[in-house]
Amino acid sequence: MPRPRSLTPTQLATAALAVIDREGLAGLTMRAVATQLGTSTMALYRYVHDRRELEALVVELVLDAVDTTPPPGGTDWRERVRAMVGRVRAAAAAHPEIVxxxxxxxxxxxxxxRWSETVLAVLAEGGLGGRHRAIALRCLLGYVIGAIQLEHLGPLTGAGTAAMAALPQAQFPHLADTAGHARSIGADEEFDGGLDVLLRGLS
Incomplete structure (x- = not known):
């Protein structure tokens, strides 16, 4: 019987990412990845212990494309943070299911x-220290992860928003009105507007 071919971490991650892109995160199983690679499920366990380790490889495959070099100095620290956040958004746009x-x-x-280290350096240069800086980083991570999921997995312009806009005004006046406005807000305006609010708060 021929010896199973060797697989690199990149090959494993690429196969797993193809499964996620096609079937969603719920479709990521060792069997599905093995099928994608044309090998047996048991053969995968020569390289990873479980699905969690496979997930980590996928995260690295996608986020390794993010440029973590500091944005040029001489500009407002908020604009430099905005640039760093934008890089993650751009990398995740092609594979939102992995967010x-x-x-x-x-x-x-x-x-x-590495991304966090660069962001923390920018925050420090902007005068944020200690606990404030720790909270700022967590807020930024929470925002970018949540906003990307909303943008790609549950956009405000979808059927759910249309249904809320049609709610009875007598019962849900603010929700119906807000949903009506939300239907005309594009993804970039929504993302940038939310980031503006967060960065002003961090200041």
Whole structure:
């Protein structure tokens, strides 16, 4: 019987990402990835212990494309943070289903740690220190992860928003009115507007 071919971490992650892009995060199983690779499920366990380890490889594959070099100095620290956030958004746009995994693996992803280190340096240069800086980083991570999921997995311009806009005004006057406005807000305006609110608060 021929020896199973060797697989690199990149090959494993690429196959797993293809499964996620096609079937969603819920479709990520060891069997599905093995099928994608044309090998047996048991063969995968030569390379990873479980699905969690496979998820970590996928996170790295996507986030490794994020440029973590500091934005040029001489500009307002908020604009530099905005640039860093925009890089994550751009990288995740092609694979939004993996965004929840960034939360799960945020403490072990080298790429996300490098991104965080750069952001923390920018925050420090902006005068944010100690506890304030720690809270700021967590707020930024929470915002970018949540906003990307809303943008791609539950956009405000979808059928749910249309249904809320049609709610009885007598019972839900503010919700119906707000949903009506939300239907005309584009993804970029929504993302940038929310980030503006957050950055003003951090100041």
């Amino acid at each position: 929840p995994l960034t939360l799960t693996h945020r403490h072990s992803s080298p790429s996300l740690m």
